[in-house]
Amino acid sequence: MQRVTMGHGAGGEMMQELISKHIAPLLPRFPTEVSLDSFDDSAVCDDVVFTTDGHTVKPLFFPGGDIGRLSVCGTVNDIAVMGGRPMALSSAVILEEGLELEVLERVMRSAGEASREAGVPIVTGDTKVMESGKIERMVMVTSAIGKRSPYMDGNLQTAKQSRKVDSRWLTDDNLREGDVVIASGTMGDHGVALLSFREGYGFESHISSDCAPLNHMIEEALQVGGVVSMKDCTRGGMANAINEWSSKSRVGIELEEASIPVHEAVRNACEMLGLDPLSIGNEGKVIIAVVPEQAEAVLRVLRSHKYGKDAAIVGKAVTSTKHVVMRTEVGGRRILEPPVGDPVPRIC
């Protein structure tokens, strides 16, 4: 009998397979602008952007954040990367009987602060309690709704000066040859901070989670214009996100390893632990595909923002390959595969 494994929740190929074989085929299909089948960060129904995220992060509080901030930021970012302007959040908490109310309050206060920073209210919620021992402390599930950003029309108009753009949204299938790939900052911080804090490796004194609401920064980029796609580099990291682009847009992507921002401490930790920082989940980083004419202007705006100061151009879409190809610092080339499972469980 087949059973659920930790890898099924890891955001990599195993999860894709779980959803596409064991979940999606059992659900009825209705016509929707951006549906479940597209595996985008959010769905779009009748011009409302809609997304949901369960959070089982362990521990609840970690360097740079906690489950409350994480939940709000992750869900706000999923709406924003579609070209949506988040309007409202819901929060469903599942609590373990016996959890200190003080812990719940600390989490909700932090969720509230992130909600204020993002400018997105939590308007509805639900509370359930399971018996002691039946759930580990607390789980938080946030959903969000958004409308199309008022900057999307102008943004796509600018992109169209360079080439045809089909979608009204920043979907994963929007990349074309020549599009420039920007990373909004250092990769791997969140997952490595969590892992190190949990295991007591000691790196955590130098590495914090990057957990942040990116909606304001993203709208500034849309105001510049020429952005055709955007992805949140959460579970499975940048390696997973960029491979989704490649397979859904049917283009190859060439990356320059030396140009991908990675914190020194994260790089060292990953080397010691045998991990690839590009397969590690982030909670405040996106990759952005921009038509070539606009890449420098978008980069400039990102860098002027506190959550994008380390942004860099890291590669471009090509047709010479179907894969994601990494040009290494020593001049070699290797294929960057999507992670199968996840080296670091329960980071979000």
Add this chain to the structure above:
Amino acid sequence: MQRVTMGHGAGGEMMQELISKHIAPLLPRFPTEVSLDSFDDSAVCDDVVFTTDGHTVKPLFFPGGDIGRLSVCGTVNDIAVMGGRPMALSSAVILEEGLELEVLERVMRSAGEASREAGVPIVTGDTKVMESGKIERMVMVTSAIGKRSPYMDGNLQTAKQSRKVDSRWLTDDNLREGDVVIASGTMGDHGVALLSFREGYGFESHISSDCAPLNHMIEEALQVGGVVSMKDCTRGGMANAINEWSSKSRVGIELEEASIPVHEAVRNACEMLGLDPLSIGNEGKVIIAVVPEQAEAVLRVLRSHKYGKDAAIVGKAVTSTKHVVMRTEVGGRRILEPPVGDPVPRIC
């Protein structure tokens, strides 16, 4: 140190207190048409109705339903009772490592069938896995979005022929003296079916959960017109729902005990177990407040529907008291209090 107890998740006064003291005050306020503070079944933002529900029901499969059908129906109903037409659902599942994939598939197939029956697609989702022993089998959190039902304008127009109506939605504060209260069917089935099945009392051979999507029936009632408020009688049962009406609308409500539909088997089970069927959660029953001129017509339409065949007029809003007063079958009067906790945990 204060700690979370099972009663905090029970939908009664303890949960209200948890939310109003330990959650809501920590969240920033933004102007919203129907907000968190109103404790309605759903929120409304910019004419989008939005709701979320966590489901921790135990066991996952029970007479008359399972966690998949329950999740879809509960969330669809929360949108419908606001006067919304549900557009789309999200589904976030948190799975225990080692759960049989067959169980997940059975749940998703059932969710899919309920989604098809309701005519509301599941458009987005999330999957997380927790280690074996860290969560009991699976938890499912569904959220939904909806637009205002196209029948709401006509419905409220009809109500206005009788009296002034302030809200554009079927909010809990809409009742006025004279409004007639209709129960859409028998009360207590879901909770008693769950309890009996779990504990092996044997009543379950006669009692099934009433778990059903009520959105189509509710729209038929709105087409008749004159409906001013509606509530889902889930956790805390009809006793909780009706007391919310009374306190938020600042009216008393007089109920005729003899007229409230309760299955014989449920009544017997409750008598043996010392429970009040009106405090037991339902998953396919609503109470509806209608202006008096329209009550019979709405009742007729409900009764013509398979999910409303036992519908009955059970009481009316009054100003002679501030409470919910039950006129008993033997001619006495007693106050029907909202339940404090819940006699039956984890029924949804």
